[in-house]
Amino acid sequence: MDKNQIAAQLESIGTLLALKADSNAFEARAYENAARTINSLDGDISQLLKEGKLKGLPGLGSRILQRVTEMIETGSSPYYEELRASTPAVKLDMLRIPGLGPKRINTIYDELHVNSIAELEQACKEDRVAHMAGFGKKTQDKILQGINFLSQHGDRFLYPVAEDEAEPIRAALEKLPEIVRLKVAGSLRRRRETVKDIDMVASVADDAGVEQRRAIMDFFTSQPSVIHITGKGDTKSSVVLRSGIAMDLRVVNDSQFPYTLHHFTGSREHHIALRRRALSMNMTINDYGLFRIKPDGEELIPCQDEPDMYAALGMAYIEPEMREDMGEIEAAASNTLPELVKESDLRGVLHAHSTWSDGQNTIREMVEACIERGYSYLGITDHSKAAAYAGGLKADDLRRQGEEIDKLNEEFAGRIRILKGIECDILRDGALDFEDSVLAELDFVVASIHSNFNLPPQEQTQRMLNAIANPYVDIVGHPTGRILLTREGYSLDMDAVIEAAARHGVCIEINAHPSRLDLDWHLVRKARDKGIKVPVNPDAHIVAGLDDMRYGIGVARKGWLRATDVLNTLETDALLAFFRARRK
Ligand code: DGT
Numbered sequence: 001m002d003k004n005q006i007a008a009q010l011e012s013i014g015t016l017l018a019l020k021a022d023s024n025a026f027e028a029r030a031y032e033n034a035a036r037t038i039n040s041l042d043g044d045i046s047q048l049l050k051e052g053k054l055k056g057l058p059g060l061g062s063r064i065l066q067r068v069t070e071m072i073e074t075g076s077s078p079y080y081e082e083l084r085a086s087t088p089a090v091k092l093d094m095l096r097i098p099g100l101g102p103k104r105i106n107t108i109y110d111e112l113h114v115n116s117i118a119e120l121e122q123a124c125k126e127d128r129v130a131h132m133a134g135f136g137k138k139t140q141d142k143i144l145q146g147i148n149f150l151s152q153h154g155d156r157f158l159y160p161v162a163e164d165e166a167e168p169i170r171a172a173l174e175k176l177p178e179i180v181r182l183k184v185a186g187s188l189r190r191r192r193e194t195v196k197d198i199d200m201v202a203s204v205a206d207d208a209g210v211e212q213r214r215a216i217m218d219f220f221t222s223q224p225s226v227i228h229i230t231g232k233g234d235t236k237s238s239v240v241l242r243s244g245i246a247m248d249l250r251v252v253n254d255s256q257f258p259y260t261l262h263h264f265t266g267s268r269e270h271h272i273a274l275r276r277r278a279l280s281m282n283m284t285i286n287d288y289g290l291f292r293i294k295p296d297g298e299e300l301i302p303c304q305d306e307p308d309m310y311a312a313l314g315m316a317y318i319e320p321e322m323r324e325d326m327g328e329i330e331a332a333a334s335n336t337l338p339e340l341v342k343e344s345d346l347r348g349v350l351h352a353h354s355t356w357s358d359g360q361n362t363i364r365e366m367v368e369a370c371i372e373r374g375y376s377y378l379g380i381t382d383h384s385k386a387a388a389y390a391g392g393l394k395a396d397d398l399r400r401q402g403e404e405i406d407k408l409n410e411e412f413a414g415r416i417r418i419l420k421g422i423e424c425d426i427l428r429d430g431a432l433d434f435e436d437s438v439l440a441e442l443d444f445v446v447a448s449i450h451s452n453f454n455l456p457p458q459e460q461t462q463r464m465l466n467a468i469a470n471p472y473v474d475i476v477g478h479p480t481g482r483i484l485l486t487r488e489g490y491s492l493d494m495d496a497v498i499e500a501a502a503r504h505g506v507c508i509e510i511n512a513h514p515s516r517l518d519l520d521w522h523l524v525r526k527a528r529d530k531g532i533k534v535p536v537n538p539d540a541h542i543v544a545g546l547d548d549m550r551y552g553i554g555v556a557r558k559g560w561l562r563a564t565d566v567l568n569t570l571e572t573d574a575l576l577a578f579f580r581a582r583r584k
């Protein structure tokens with residue numbers, strides 16, 4: 001187990017302890033503290049253990065250290081398994097309801113004796129939850145909302161979870177001599193922000209025998225991350241991986257590969273539109289091939305790869321990210337598809353935190369990490385004072401931070417440019433958390449909502465429109481506030497927000513954090529069509545967070561963005577000129 005897995009397991013132990021009938025809050029918290037310590041460690045954890053450097057760290061008392069040692073040495077924790085086995089399944093299920101924690105779960109379990117989420121839903125509808133001490137009508141409504149959310153999103157995984165599970169298996173399979181071609185398909189290839197299951201397609205030589213396919217399937221189903229084999233055959237096998245995500249591997253003859261890959265890449269909606277076009281051209285398409293319809297039957301149109309298939313249909317090649325039936329068929333037929341932005345087009349970072357607020361690295365460390373990654377600028381945007389929970393800066397702090405940035409700019413001159421920014425809170429009425437005179441000292445301003453998430457739609461929208469009308473606001477941060485698989489965004493009329501941003505020349509970010517990916521790609525497309533510049537922002541709170549940019553690029557590509565649509569593809573001088581021009 002690596003560092004992250006151990007921290008996650010410690011956290012799970014803490015949660016399981018809190019779920020016990022005779023739960024001891026102190027003990028549960030001890031494991032959460034230990035998880036935090038492990039998370040913030042630098043370097044390889046098994047090395048640290050060997051060197052005796054884990055001993056005495058905050059939260060790592062002798063008992064917990066013993067459990068951590070066990071995880072490092074054996075790759076599992078019998079204590080965790082035991083706790084899990086002794087926890088009623090319905091309690092674990094309830095944990096997945098957004099907004100419901102161990103304390104309330106225990107009360108519900110003890111007082112209502114529910115055995116399933118369906119029973120809890122029933123109890124809510126019969127008003128039995130509201131009547132328990134410490135619950136009330138509002139809490140009951142929130143639980144119902146949570147159950148509803150779970151039924152919509154509960155079986156999906158964040159993109160990086162799916163990718164991190166798929167990639168080692170892809171890399172392992174790729175080395176097999178039997179495999180000719182191999183590709184990830186499905187929603188993962190299309191870079192959807194959440195993924196239900198992993199689809200992979202492999203090919204073998206057309207004259208390969210069944211033993212070769214079996215060798216591939218044996219190898220696949222015995223991968224170390226496979227925890228369950230759901231099905232195993234010569235053409236398709238299905239497994240469940242450690243994270244709980246399911247994965248299918250299909251093996252076809254190599255001449256079949258493009259058609260099968262195309263089919264399982266999807267989306268269904270893209271296929272429906274494409275099939276319509278094929279029929280209009282007297283062709284038909286399915287997972288076996290692309291055929292010309294003749295009076296005496298169907299004739300296969302030979303294709304070496306996917307571009308051949310689109311060419312046969314009289315179209316330009318459509319990148320997987322765009323295969324969502326968002327007008328790509330028409331654009332490909334008229335050869336007007338955009339050339340999509342790539343990660344290598346990015347020139348700098350425009351939303352990053354430091355130890356001045358809730359970041360874990362100093363400005364200097366963030367600067368060095370940006371240089372390492374080849375960026376030409378770094379915009380530091382710590383929180384403003386209203387975000388007190390995140391160590392928000394007062395005007396005076398901001399001035400001193402500016403002095404530190406001036407010094408660093410002298411030191412790093414010629415290598416990188418550090419911009420003075422802020423992630424300024426948008427207050428309840430839409431005013432900004434700083435006066436104009438303070439904002440005027442900065443190179444640029446990101447404005448975000450971090451409070452009063454539940455205002456009525458009209459009020460929330462007006463709040464955002466007021467902020468956009470502020471002449472100092474350059475970029476709206478994580479505009480809808482959604483947390484994927486956890487909470488919906490604020491009630492905003494996003495069409496009105498996009499309209500206003502376009503009118504005022506304000507940018508709207510794609511927050512690249514994989515739990516946010518906010519603006520959503522459907523809306524990115526709308527923003528682009530209105531001429532809004534969309535920066536791809538990592539919102540990094542730690543050096544490693546800078547690497548989230550690639551998830552944001554996935555969303556940018558799904559939103560049809562070209563390099564020219566993305567603000568931080570500008571070179572330093574052009575970017576500074578852009579911000580200066582806005583101030584006028
Ligand atoms: P998800 O829900 O994140 O797994 O999304 P996908 O797109 O990966 O969906 P999945 O795994 O059910 O199927 C992968 C692709 O295979 C899908 O995008 C299109 C194709 N496909 C699967 N089943 C059908 C079907 O019944 N009809 C059509 N037209 N295509 C299908």
Ligand code: CA
Nearest residue numbers: 186187197198
């Ligand atoms: Ca899938």
Ligand code: ZN
Nearest residue numbers: 423448477478
């Ligand atoms: Zn924020």
